[in-house]
Amino acid sequence: MLEKLQDIEDRYELLSAELSHPGATADTQRLQQATRELSELREVVEAFQQFKTVRRELADNQEMLTSEKDRELREMIQQEIQSLRHQEQQLEDTLTELLLPRDPNDTKNIILEIRAGTGGEEAALFATDLFRMYSRYADERGWKVEVLSVNETGNGGFREIISMIEGRNVYSRLKFESGTHRVQRVPQTESSGRIHTSAVTVAVLPEAEEVDIDINPADLRIDVYRSSGAGGQHVNTTDSAVRVTHIPTGVSVACQEGRSQHKNKEKALSILRSRLLDHAVQQSDSQRSQDRKLQVGSGDRSERIRTYNFPQGRVTDHRVNLTLHRLEQVLEGDLDEVIDTLTKSARAGELSGNT
Secondary structure (H helix, E strand, C coil): CHHHHHHHHHHHHHHHHHHHCCCCCCCHHHHHHHHHHHHHHHHHHHHHHHHHHHHHHHHHHHHHHHHCCCHHHHHHHHHHHHHHHHHHHHHHHHHHHHCCCCCCCCCCCEEEEEEECCCHHHHHHHHHHHHHHHHHHHHHCCCEEEEEEEEECCCCCEEEEEEEEECCCHHHHHHHHCEEEEEEECCCCCCCCCCEEEEEEEEEEECCCCCCCCCCHHHEEEEEECCCCCCHHHHHCCCCEEEEEECCCCEEEEECCCCCHHHHHHHHHHHHHHHHHHHHHHHHCHHHHHHHHHHHCCCCCCCEEEEEECCCCEEEECCCCEEECCHHHHHCCCCHHHHHHHHHHHHHHHHCCCC
């Protein structure tokens, strides 16, 4: 493992030197590739450098212990050695996990699709809650959220909202959010105080670049039409809305959030590429889907993955049997404990041989 880690560090230093060279920006494509690879290696290299530092300090302390005669100083050195050994083991475990084969999509941005399911207006209102939850989580991590398409109800709910989230390792953090999110609460419109159960589906798709999936322009039908709904007089009186249909699969995407027909077309094509890539991956890699199901659930749109129970103030993720009694904080974007548990569960499955 140490030899492999040293090779990674050497590669990291080589890339760093390449990017610091005055002529590094001449080849834009090479610059993007090198920058992305450097970002992917950074976490491993930083952990490895910490590991080497701890090992050096451990060796120094052990050497001092052999020559030190004072009893109190020897006890202090022994305590330091014990602490360093604990750090060494933790870093070794971290490095072992980091060297596992990674999902090639982990570093990608995502298309986040949230849709109201069973429950009518109450489901639409909870879709709004979930979008706010993910937006606040993104804000905390310095990610950028851009709404690509939205279909609102009259009471502030979302029948559907599609957004792009851009930032470092977005897909790796949010990929296990796909599935059905169930809410149990008393709707504001419920006079008798009865608890209703509603559902919202969440789909997390890695952003597909043009190199990821080849779309023949001849396979596309592009329709433009007048935008509707909120957006001001200008939006409502111009043919700026765009619908792109992939004829072979029948997948259709509409965007009308921007005032520019060109921008709406770009956004629609971005969503379309991601949906087609997601479909292709699921079709061609059934074993990978089975592995994920063993680890944290299949992530199918129909599968109930999490319940938000308002009367009890709890959130339960059914895939890892995790229950947190701090519903309000979770909906405010405090998702790290849930996401970390899902990620560790997935890694544990891989470490035990479920690959």
